[in-house]
Amino acid sequence: MKYVQYLIDAIALGSLYALVALGIGLVFGVMRIVNLAHGELLMAGGYTLYETNGWPAVLRVLTALAVVIAVALLMERLALRPLRRASPTTTLVMTFAVSFLLRSIAQKRWSAQGKTMNLFTDLNQAFTIGELRIKYLTIAAVVVGGVLLGAVTLFLDRTDLGLQMRATASDERIAQALGVRANHVVVGAFVIAGVLATAALVLFAPQRPVVTPDFGLQIAILALVGVVVGGMDKPSSATLGGFFIGFANSMLFSLLPKGQRVFLDSALYGLVIVVLLVRPSGLFQRETVTSRL
Amino acid sequence: MSVQATRPILEIDCLSVRYGSVPAVRELSLTVAAGEVVAIVGPNGAGKTTVLSAVMRMVAWSAGDVRLDGESLRKRSSDEVARRGIALVPEGRQIFADLTVHENLRLGMVARRSRTGAAEALDAVFEQFPIVKTFLDRPAGLLSGGQQQQLAIARAIVAEPDVLLLDEPSLGLAPTVIDTVFAALAAIRESGRTIVLVEQRAQRAIAFADRTYVLADGVVRDRLVAADATDAERLRAAYFGADTRAVAGAGTPTGGTPKVGTPADDPVRR
Amino acid sequence: MSAPETTALVGRRPARLVLGRHLVPLAGPVALTIVVGVASSAFSDSVQLQLHTALVTTAMVVGLSVFSGNSGIVSFGHVSFVGVGAFAAGIMSMPAQQKATVFPELFGFIRDNDLGNVASLALGALVGGIFALVVGTALVRLSGLGAGIATFAVLGITRNVLRNWSGVGPGAKAIPSIPQTTGLTQATVALLVCIGVAYAYQASRWGRRLRASREDPAAARGSGIGVYKERLIAFALSGAVAGFAGAVYVHLLGSVSVDQVYLELTFLTLAMLVVGGIDSLWGAVVGGLFVSLLNSLLFEGEKGLSVVGIDVTLPASSSNIAIAVVMMIVILVRPRGITGGRELRLRALRRPRRAEG
Numbered sequence: 001m002k003y004v005q006y007l008i009d010a011i012a013l014g015s016l017y018a019l020v021a022l023g024i025g026l027v028f029g030v031m032r033i034v035n036l037a038h039g040e041l042l043m044a045g046g047y048t049l050y051e052t053n054g055w056p057a058v059l060r061v062l063t064a065l066a067v068v069i070a071v072a073l074l075m076e077r078l079a080l081r082p083l084r085r086a087s088p089t090t091t092l093v094m095t096f097a098v099s100f101l102l103r104s105i106a107q108k109r110w111s112a113q114g115k116t117m118n119l120f121t122d123l124n125q126a127f128t129i130g131e132l133r134i135k136y137l138t139i140a141a142v143v144v145g146g147v148l149l150g151a152v153t154l155f156l157d158r159t160d161l162g163l164q165m166r167a168t169a170s171d172e173r174i175a176q177a178l179g180v181r182a183n184h185v186v187v188g189a190f191v192i193a194g195v196l197a198t199a200a201l202v203l204f205a206p207q208r209p210v211v212t213p214d215f216g217l218q219i220a221i222l223a224l225v226g227v228v229v230g231g232m233d234k235p236s237s238a239t240l241g242g243f244f245i246g247f248a249n250s251m252l253f254s255l256l257p258k259g260q261r262v263f264l265d266s267a268l269y270g271l272v273i274v275v276l277l278v279r280p281s282g283l284f285q286r287e288t289v290t291s292r293l
Numbered sequence: 294m295s296v297q298a299t300r301p302i303l304e305i306d307c308l309s310v311r312y313g314s315v316p317a318v319r320e321l322s323l324t325v326a327a328g329e330v331v332a333i334v335g336p337n338g339a340g341k342t343t344v345l346s347a348v349m350r351m352v353a354w355s356a357g358d359v360r361l362d363g364e365s366l367r368k369r370s371s372d373e374v375a376r377r378g379i380a381l382v383p384e385g386r387q388i389f390a391d392l393t394v395h396e397n398l399r400l401g402m403v404a405r406r407s408r409t410g411a412a413e414a415l416d417a418v419f420e421q422f423p424i425v426k427t428f429l430d431r432p433a434g435l436l437s438g439g440q441q442q443q444l445a446i447a448r449a450i451v452a453e454p455d456v457l458l459l460d461e462p463s464l465g466l467a468p469t470v471i472d473t474v475f476a477a478l479a480a481i482r483e484s485g486r487t488i489v490l491v492e493q494r495a496q497r498a499i500a501f502a503d504r505t506y507v508l509a510d511g512v513v514r515d516r517l518v519a520a521d522a523t524d525a526e527r528l529r530a531a532y533f534g535a536d537t538r539a540v541a542g543a544g545t546p547t548g549g550t551p552k553v554g555t556p557a558d559d560p561v562r563r
Numbered sequence: 564m565s566a567p568e569t570t571a572l573v574g575r576r577p578a579r580l581v582l583g584r585h586l587v588p589l590a591g592p593v594a595l596t597i598v599v600g601v602a603s604s605a606f607s608d609s610v611q612l613q614l615h616t617a618l619v620t621t622a623m624v625v626g627l628s629v630f631s632g633n634s635g636i637v638s639f640g641h642v643s644f645v646g647v648g649a650f651a652a653g654i655m656s657m658p659a660q661q662k663a664t665v666f667p668e669l670f671g672f673i674r675d676n677d678l679g680n681v682a683s684l685a686l687g688a689l690v691g692g693i694f695a696l697v698v699g700t701a702l703v704r705l706s707g708l709g710a711g712i713a714t715f716a717v718l719g720i721t722r723n724v725l726r727n728w729s730g731v732g733p734g735a736k737a738i739p740s741i742p743q744t745t746g747l748t749q750a751t752v753a754l755l756v757c758i759g760v761a762y763a764y765q766a767s768r769w770g771r772r773l774r775a776s777r778e779d780p781a782a783a784r785g786s787g788i789g790v791y792k793e794r795l796i797a798f799a800l801s802g803a804v805a806g807f808a809g810a811v812y813v814h815l816l817g818s819v820s821v822d823q824v825y826l827e828l829t830f831l832t833l834a835m836l837v838v839g840g841i842d843s844l845w846g847a848v849v850g851g852l853f854v855s856l857l858n859s860l861l862f863e864g865e866k867g868l869s870v871v872g873i874d875v876t877l878p879a880s881s882s883n884i885a886i887a888v889v890m891m892i893v894i895l896v897r898p899r900g901i902t903g904g905r906e907l908r909l910r911a912l913r914r915p916r917r918a919e920g
Contacts, residue, residue, distance in 0.1 A: 034708055034711070034712065079891060079895075082895050083894070083895070086898070087707070088707050088708040088711075089636070089637045089707055089708065089711060090894060090898060092637070092708060092711045093637055093711075093833065093837060093894065094891065094894050096639070096830065096833065097830075097834070097887050097890045097891050097894070098887075098891070100826075100830045100883065100887045101883075101884060101887035101888065101891070104881075104883035104884045104887060105884055107883075108881055108884060160399070160403075163392070163396055163399055163400065164400070164403065166389075166391075166392065166396075167389055167392065167396075167400050170389050170390075170391055170392070171387065171389065173351055173371070174383060174387045174389075175400070176351075176370070176371040176372045176375070177349050177351060177371050177372075177374075177375055177381050177383070178372075178375055178380075178400050178401060178403055178404055178448070178452075179372050179375035179376045179403040179404030179452065180372055180400070180403055181372050182370075182372065217826075221719070224712075225716075228712055262723075262726075262727040263723060263724070263727060265719060265720075265723040266719070266720045266723040266724055269716035269717070269719040269720045269723070270716070270720060272712065272713065272716045273701065273702070273713050273716050273717070276705055276709045276712065276713050277701055277704060277705065277713075280709060
């Protein structure tokens, strides 16, 4: 029964990382940019929740969503759009600088001490089925995660903008020669990434209630590990990678004895290096040759 | 083929393109009239593909200008060029292999200028390329080379462009498939669209086009008309740069049938 | 391709010309270092400390540039080598009898021995170099984005291991009681050594081969240059220089913890390299000193405002904001850095720039 409990927890955490990973993957798909500042979207939303403490919950979530999307669009417009034709290395350095800038601003404004977000804390309560103790949050994570992933999939499959995003991810030059506006597609990707990041934030908030300047970084780095391991080229493989990394992290954390647990991060980073070297297109993608890294 | 009477739709004016320090196209000028079919032929590396990419703004210009209907494309991006009525069938098809045939066609429609008539345009394409309709929901990557080429052309014309640029549409296709492709191009010409055709298979292209430019080392080396397609000496001269007037004046091919006379054979490939 | 240039470099030249060719690009960084070093003695203690930090941090940037400047690949993981160099030098400089009580879990040979100043600096270089050699064996096959992510992962692993392996270091605690031997002389000399090594490598056959391979990988491979091998040489050497700089750093700080050799230092050194100009040694030195100067000015400027907390050594957050903004502007406006990615040349010296030398 203990293992079923672990499994349920792992699925819940996997869903959250899948949301973050899909956001990273979509942006990479249409821009060929690994956005190291993705986590700062969650951070920005987290401080918004802190600042709006006392407002009705729905309003707080919507405000956080607005702030996150605004930060995402500013990031794209000011720092990344001018680098559209630059090398991937240059943009990687740029997103690293953006990440650092946002964290420094947060540190100056709110200090390195954590601030409590205080959102949906009731979701931490649990009900029991036999020996299983299931938090409402777990259900929420799985349901919200599933619904949002489904919605984004539908969006990509069914809408014109979704189709244009997939085409751009596959071959930007040809997509544009067919009339696809790069800016529309990129803005679309950043908006969706912002929505997904906010959703993940809202679901992280009850279990990690304290937001610090590094709050988003920790989440995004792990999600990025998942994206690389899963395969960045496709939204589906990036999402699966994110889920896998959240799931594996939770499972191993529960299963490993404490002395070995502390080296879990090293194992995950090591996995990233191995995947980059051996199978750069990712574990969850069919082709092994087409790597654009 | 009366050309002089009609207005120029596409004007390339002293265009230069360089890749790093290597010039690919040097001060090239050519004009295409509305409704005309113009071919660009020449040996590998002559700059043919570069000309089309430059018109589409897919490569940067180092000098010169390209005008569509008198309006400069200098400040336009690739997607704007497409939405102003130029469509490209790129070299090597470049269809989206992961997307279905239908999705490829939907992408072609992004550049449509009128909001109405999309369904009719699609029907017209189905009529012209039945194969596209048959495999509508199949991933485009599963199509054969010839089918992919038809899809690539279909994807370009559902946008109902004024000017259709084709880059090596016969590349890597079997002779019978090439016939299908050229039949389709003939139908497109009938519909009144302007066509710029880049081809390695010079003879076929020259015969098909109203006028042909021969490119070498990024400059126009010669101009030909459809009738020249059967004149082996004229072709050889155009390709290898002998004094063309002298050859044209001599008029009499000597020494049996020259090799270039074989259909679908390229003088440059010998 | 820069074939003619390469031949010119390889070909024999009259001694006077060779001297001129090497003297000017080397003189700039050396002179700048000495000026900063000597000037520092004219200021108050706290400013001196900042200038010494500037020199040492610049040494780290020079280490990073040995790899990134010559290979064109940006490494996010060089602070790993700084870190292991700092930790190796730090733990071996801590008096043995003290180690036995503070960190009893250390391996015996680490716990029961200690080293003198110079030996510990050499150890930092050695450990940094060996670690880079091991890591590089795998990583040199990557370039661009893949290399960026992989080197970042190396940084994560290094931090994770240093923080949790109490057999080799202090774990989450800081190493205390390290002799503060890095002052004006050692900081200046250390940076000069790093510049010398970096320049010697850059001018060597290996350095020129690696640069050639960056300009045109295919042509380089065609002419028999093993790109991976050349990259590995640069990677290991830059790891050694970074490890050495880390060792010097630890003797400046007097104590070191894992968080001091992680993301913030990575950002700072990368910002320095990018601002100065990633392609040249001159850019690394100018960038390192310029950003340090900016950092100090901002730090001084806001002293009155900021509450002095426990972490006095950490740069205040507003200077980080400014550095990030400067870095972003440089990437957008002058992507090759303020030096334009070139080494200092005579022509540049004859212009008003002379004041700098």
